[in-house]
Amino acid sequence: MIRTLLIGGTALLLIGLLLGFSTSAWPSPEVALDAHVAGVQHGMLLLIIAACWRFADLGTTERACAWFNIFGLWGIWLGFIASALAGDQYPGQSPIIEALLGVMSVALVIGVILLLRGFVRHRSTG
Helix, strand or coil: CHHHHHHHHHHHHHHHHHHCCCHHHCCCHHHHHHHHHHHHHHHHHHHHHHHHHHHCCCHHHHHHHHHHHHHHHHHHHHHHHHHHHHCCCCCCCCHHHHHHHHHHHHHHHHHHHHHHHHHHHHHHHC
16 A cells, blocks of 8 residues: 555645646636645655555555545545636635535545554554
């Protein structure tokens, strides 16, 4: 799972960085800039999670934890992209994009809770 987290994080970081070159060309440049920042931050967060992965005793929740974090971070970023393409004044202005951001935020929270649980379990076992 570490490799999956590394690939997902590096790809999101790179796409976020490249997006920074074109933010002024989007229907909503402000939200495109938000998407650029979110892509960079979310990519780095996935890389940090990958770096810390070996310190978590996740047991049977390992795959779920990784995928909740990956889908949550990528999904939130895609919500920002959709808002920028739609010309929204702020991310999640439309109800559909707001629902996407909400669902992906819940997925991310679940992933982080599982990771925290894994860190606590690892500490108590050694």
